[in-house]
Amino acid sequence: xxxxxxxxxxxxxxxxxxxxxxxxxxxxxxxxxxxxxxxxxxxxxxxxxxxxxxxxxxxxxxxxxxxxxxxxxxxxxxxxxxxxxxxxxxxxxxxxxxxxxxxxxxxxxxxxxxxxxxxxxxxxxxxxxxxxxxxxxxxxxxxxxxxxxxxxxxxxxxxxxxxxxxxxxxxxxxxxxxxxxxxxxxxxxxxxxxxxxxxxxxxxxxxxxxxxxxxxxxxxxxxxxxxxxxxxxxxxxxxxxxxxxxxxxxxxxxxxxxxxxxxxxxxxxxxxxxxxxxx
Amino acid sequence: xxxxxxxxxxxxxxxxxxxxxxxxxxxxxxxxxxxxxxxxxxxxxxxxxxxxxxxxxxxxxxxxxxxxxxxxxxxxxxxxxxxxxxxxxxxxxxxxxxxxxxxxxxxxxxxxxxxxxxxxxxxxxxxxxxxxxxxxxxxxxxxxxxxxxxxxxxxxxxxxxxxxxxxxxxxxxxxxxxxxxxxxxxxxxxxxxxxxxxxxxxxxxxxxxxxxxxxxxxxxxxxxxxxxxxxxxxxxxxxxxxxxxxxxxxxxxxxxxxxxxxxxxxxxxxxxxxxxxxxxxxxxxxxxxxxxxxxxxxxxxxxxxxxxxxxxxxxxxxxxxxxxxxxxxxxxxxxxxxxxxxxxxxxxxxxxxxxxxxxxxxxxxxxxxxxxxxxxxxxxxxxxxxxxxxxxxxxxxxxxxxxxxxxxxxxxxxxxxxxxxxxxxxxxxxxxxxxxxxxxxxxxxxxxxxxxxxxxx
Numbered sequence: 001x002x003x004x005x006x007x008x009x010x011x012x013x014x015x016x017x018x019x020x021x022x023x024x025x026x027x028x029x030x031x032x033x034x035x036x037x038x039x040x041x042x043x044x045x046x047x048x049x050x051x052x053x054x055x056x057x058x059x060x061x062x063x064x065x066x067x068x069x070x071x072x073x074x075x076x077x078x079x080x081x082x083x084x085x086x087x088x089x090x091x092x093x094x095x096x097x098x099x100x101x102x103x104x105x106x107x108x109x110x111x112x113x114x115x116x117x118x119x120x121x122x123x124x125x126x127x128x129x130x131x132x133x134x135x136x137x138x139x140x141x142x143x144x145x146x147x148x149x150x151x152x153x154x155x156x157x158x159x160x161x162x163x164x165x166x167x168x169x170x171x172x173x174x175x176x177x178x179x180x181x182x183x184x185x186x187x188x189x190x191x192x193x194x195x196x197x198x199x200x201x202x203x204x205x206x207x208x209x210x211x212x213x214x215x216x217x218x219x220x221x222x223x224x225x226x227x228x229x230x231x232x233x234x235x236x237x238x239x240x241x242x243x244x245x246x247x248x249x250x251x252x253x254x255x256x257x258x259x260x261x262x263x264x265x266x267x268x269x270x271x272x273x274x275x276x277x278x279x
Numbered sequence: 280x281x282x283x284x285x286x287x288x289x290x291x292x293x294x295x296x297x298x299x300x301x302x303x304x305x306x307x308x309x310x311x312x313x314x315x316x317x318x319x320x321x322x323x324x325x326x327x328x329x330x331x332x333x334x335x336x337x338x339x340x341x342x343x344x345x346x347x348x349x350x351x352x353x354x355x356x357x358x359x360x361x362x363x364x365x366x367x368x369x370x371x372x373x374x375x376x377x378x379x380x381x382x383x384x385x386x387x388x389x390x391x392x393x394x395x396x397x398x399x400x401x402x403x404x405x406x407x408x409x410x411x412x413x414x415x416x417x418x419x420x421x422x423x424x425x426x427x428x429x430x431x432x433x434x435x436x437x438x439x440x441x442x443x444x445x446x447x448x449x450x451x452x453x454x455x456x457x458x459x460x461x462x463x464x465x466x467x468x469x470x471x472x473x474x475x476x477x478x479x480x481x482x483x484x485x486x487x488x489x490x491x492x493x494x495x496x497x498x499x500x501x502x503x504x505x506x507x508x509x510x511x512x513x514x515x516x517x518x519x520x521x522x523x524x525x526x527x528x529x530x531x532x533x534x535x536x537x538x539x540x541x542x543x544x545x546x547x548x549x550x551x552x553x554x555x556x557x558x559x560x561x562x563x564x565x566x567x568x569x570x571x572x573x574x575x576x577x578x579x580x581x582x583x584x585x586x587x588x589x590x591x592x593x594x595x596x597x598x599x600x601x602x603x604x605x606x607x608x609x610x611x612x613x614x615x616x617x618x619x620x621x622x623x624x625x626x627x628x629x630x631x632x633x634x635x636x637x638x639x640x641x642x643x644x645x646x647x648x649x650x651x652x653x654x655x656x657x658x659x660x661x662x663x664x665x666x667x668x669x670x671x672x673x674x675x676x677x678x679x680x681x682x683x684x685x686x687x688x689x690x691x692x693x694x695x696x697x698x699x700x701x702x703x704x705x706x707x708x709x710x711x712x713x714x715x716x717x718x719x720x721x722x723x724x725x726x727x728x729x730x731x732x733x734x735x736x
Contacts (some may be wrong), residue, residue: 222512256515260391264512274425 026207026276031156032126034203038159040084041199046146049078053142057135060118063128069204072122073185076115080192081199083169084162085149092145096138099178113137116180123182157278160204164269166197171266177247187244191230197269198223204276211275219268222261229257342558360494361438367410370577371564371719372727374445374490375682376553376657383492383661384499384521385583385678386484386506387712388514390452394569395732398457401513402728405446405489406720408509409727412502415439432497440498445490446727447581447714452486459735464565464575464715466686470582473694475703478608482518482585482710490581490680496521497523518710520585522661541588541675542705544605545612548620549645550658551593562689563657563682574730577718579682582656582690585663585710587676604701606639615639623647643696654692656681676706686713691728 014272052075079086079097087093094102096114103109107120111132121131130261174190201208201219209216233250236242305618365373392398415437418429429437453463472478489506491499499521507516537547552560565571565578593601604611612620615635624635626647635642645651658681665674683689690713717728 256389256391259515260393260512263515267508267511271428274422277424279424 007227030207035154035156035159037203039154042085045078045082050142050146052078053139057139057263060128060131060135065128069122072119072183073188077188077192080189081196084158084165086145089145089148092141095141119182136237143229157273160273160276160278163197163200163272164266166193167262167269169193171262175255175262184246184248186247187230187233208275222265225261226258229254287647358495361440363441364439365443367413369719369723372445372716374443374492375579376559377443378442379524379659380492381524381526382496382499384519386489386503386519387517388518390486391515392513395457397513399732403726404469404509406726408505409444412505413439413442413444416579425618430501432501440494442493442502442504445716447488447716449712449714462572462731462734464571467715468713468714470711471683472480474698476708479709484712485517489716520663520678522663524661540677541590542593543609545620546660548612553654562655563684565684569684574734579684579716580686581714581716582681583711584679586706587707587709588681589705590675591672603636603705604640606635606641638700640700640702644693645701653688656683656689656693
């Protein structure tokens with residue numbers, strides 16, 4: 001195989017000249033605008049993420065259990081929206097957002113830090129005792145993430161592919177209710193992932209529509225279906241900023257109802273890179 | 280796409296006249312090893328290597344050419360009967376009286392389709408996929424910037440490999456969602472737990488089930504992934520259980536014996552013959568005499584049970600007790616009176632159970648009286664092994680599948696007779712469900728589920 005891999009690289013050149021790539025791709029320069037807009041979206045969310053994390057970790061450090069519990073879910077949404085970019089820094093993603101089952105020793109593992117370690121203390125153990133080091137670490141990790149993203153050139157394929165990546169997140173861990181197992185605030189993350197995917201889709205929608213209008217309509221319908229089921233679980237139906245009920249309240253039939261459009265979105269958005277001719 | 284075929288040849292080498300793009304994929308599939316050797320040989324002979332290396336920096340025969348390890352491919356066991364193909368069209372679906380292959384799987388789904396239109400799309404899609412997968416063929420290719428349409432786990436050409444996919448619907452399929460409530464087959468019901476059951480809700484029931492059988496499990500897995508890929512938003516997997524049939528060593532001249540289950544006993548003795556069409560029409564296939572809705576004609580009931588076997592405990596049980604529990608000799612499969620697996624136990628001359636205990640498994644399951652003849656069922660089981668329990672014991676057992684024209688007279692009656700049998704100490708049913716296998720697809724104008732959906736209009 002090794003011999004042949006070298007030939008593949010050489011072959012790629014000739015294939016291009018043979019016109020083997022038949023897909024009428026979107027002009028590369030037309031991606032520049034949406035990607036710049038997406039960077040603004042990410043930086044804006046990152047700003048909010050830093051300030052909310054500050055308030056959250058301060059509440060933990062001050063020993064204010066109720067306040068810390070209340071700020072847990074509203075803080076996370078800024079991270080969940082921009083996960084395609086945040087996840088580019090695997091070390092920080094692990095220390096900020098890993099769950100206990102990412103570690104062989106579970107909650108007792110010394111490497112288990114970040115939001116879910118704090119969630120375990122705040123919601124399962126119902127105390128802020130012993131959480132100060134985790135709060136300090138989280139704040140410093142989030143600041144680190146902020147400075148790294150500021151300098152980042154956004155890779156087009158990570159941005160466009162991010163819409164599908166977010167729906168994979170939803171399909172893998174949100175529908176099952178594994179994400180926020182102690183606080184049961186999964187629906188906040190669920191909505192944030194969906195919002196993040198929808199933002200990317202909206203930015204590239206005009207380009208996608210040129211290629212496949214039926215695709216665009218289908219994706220819009222499925223986003224609407226997910227949003228409408230999620231809206232049923234808002235604490236205040238009239239206020240899109242209000243929070244969500246506990247994931248325990250989500251009926252089995254609604255979990256199934258979410259699985260359908262989420263899976264179709266994951267399938268459809270997995271073709272967005274191809275549709276826009278991105279390598 | 281030519282790009283997907285470029286992997287096996289250096290594009291700069293033109294010395295082989297057969298090296299046209301059209302033949303590349305075939306060559307890659309048939310003889311990659313021969314290809315490779317020819318490639319290296321011609322590269323050396325023509326002296327192309329050095330010149331091309333200077334030009335591209337990429338071709339072989341340079342001083343830093345990769346080291347060959349001789350054989351670059353790991354040898355692989357061969358499929359035994361890859362071209363075994365069962366016709367898709369027929370009065371009945373395949374996978375019921377079809378000879379049982381070495382691998383089987385039952386997958387239960389929840390239907391996510393919300394209306395009749397998407398339900399129709401679901402059945403047409405399943406029909407189209409099952410028709411392709413069971414007959415085999417080249418998988419489609421696509422611009423590599425897209426996810427590939429096929430998982431690729433069986434390579435560029437899918438072999439039929441004896442694959443059958445048998446589509447069935449469960450009791451919940453006939454709830455109020457699709458307006459089919461008045462078309463429910465008479466005996467179709469939600470499986471209720473029997474006294475020895477410890478049902479796990481995550482491994483029970485389903486709107487729909489597909490029995491996927493093939494010579495190899497890989498073929499079944501490929502088929503399942505294809506179905507999932509092609510039905511997003513329409514189906515979601517609820518549970519699945521796969522299993523295998525232990526292969527018998529060849530024994531020329533000897534009469535075939537039934538395969539063994541994980542308790543070491545032959546499982547399949549006294550099974551009605553799937554080749555006996557008249558018997559199948561009586562015991563298995565729903566016909567006009569069964570009082571079922573007309574759309575159901577040609578279908579059959581499937582009872583599925585995931586039956587855990589406590590194999591460690593069984594292996595610590597004296598042989599004579601094992602044999603008394605089953606009512607057969609373990610090695611030969613014969614009745615306890617002796618003889619061979621083909622010999623019939625004579626219960627008439629053994630009314631007190633001196634030879635075959637009255638509560639022996641085979642005697643309860645099939646008392647061989649005129650009254651119990653109508654409860655005969657067509658069994659099609661597979662042995663499963665899922666891993667290890669927390670107590671360190673193996674999670675093994677039987678994926679019990681059986682088919683019958685009347686679920687009440689068939690499996691349910693048999694199981695009621697078995698309730699309380701001594702074997703229960705060693706087994707624990709943990710999942711399963713009842714389903715109705717849809718009639719077969721007659722021809723190109725027909726499709727799976729058509730008769731049911733048409734009856735509802």
